[in-house]
Amino acid sequence: MSRHAKGTFDVKMSPQTEQEGVGDPSVGRLALLKQYHGDLEGSGKGQMLAVGTPIDGSAGYVAMERISATLHGRSGSFALQHTGTMNRGTPQLSITVVPDSGTEALGGISGKLDITMASGVHSYDFEYSLPDVP
Numbered sequence: 001m002s003r004h005a006k007g008t009f010d011v012k013m014s015p016q017t018e019q020e021g022v023g024d025p026s027v028g029r030l031a032l033l034k035q036y037h038g039d040l041e042g043s044g045k046g047q048m049l050a051v052g053t054p055i056d057g058s059a060g061y062v063a064m065e066r067i068s069a070t071l072h073g074r075s076g077s078f079a080l081q082h083t084g085t086m087n088r089g090t091p092q093l094s095i096t097v098v099p100d101s102g103t104e105a106l107g108g109i110s111g112k113l114d115i116t117m118a119s120g121v122h123s124y125d126f127e128y129s130l131p132d133v134p
Contacts, residue, residue, distance in 0.1 A: 002111070005071055005126040007038015013048070027051055032065060040126060042069020048082070057089035064098075074130065076104030080113060097128065106130065 016029040023029070027049055034044035046065030053059060063082035069075070079101035084093040095113040102109035111128030 002127050002129050003072065005039035005124075005128065007036060007040055007124060009037065009044075009122050009124060010035045011122060016047075023049075032063060034065070034067075036067070036069055036124070038124075040067070040069050040071050040124070042067060044068075044080075046080075046082075055088060058086055060085045066101075071106060071109075071126075071128070071130075074105035076102060076106030078102040078106050078109050102130075 012033040014031045014033070016031055018025050018029075028051070030048040030050065032044065032046040032048055034046075036042050036044065044065045044067040046063050048061055048063035050061040051059060061082065061084045063080075065080045065082065066077055067080065068077040079098040080095050081098050082093070082095045084091065086092075093115065095115065097109055097111050097113075099110065108131040109128055111126060114125045114127075116123045116125075
């Protein structure tokens with residue numbers, strides 16, 4: 001049975017310095033720090049790779065994020081995989097729980113997370129499933 005968690009989050013993105021011999025310099029690398037509020041209370045840390053294009057409003061990114069939090073009273077951690085594109089201003093975003101990444105009381109978690117941004121506030125809607133507590 002799937003459940004929903006909703007709330008807001010704060011995010012800080014910090015550009016990372018280019019490393020000699022690692023990747024292409026046109027691929028941006030950023031560190032992510034997030035603070036989740038609401039049904040999911042905790043923090044997320046991750047890394048993002050992003051590429052812009054000469055066409056305004058077109059870009060792509062991928063990111064991996066580890067969240068350590070309490071979700072509806074159950075504590076532990078899990079990983080999220082982000083894939084996003086912007087095609088001339090039209091966004092497409094997929095954020096899913098990495099299979100078997102849950103720890104402690106969040107072991108066995110699966111699901112997807114949707115993000116919206118309105119008036120400068122980031123909100124999430126997390127549809128997830130967890131095994132019943134024995």
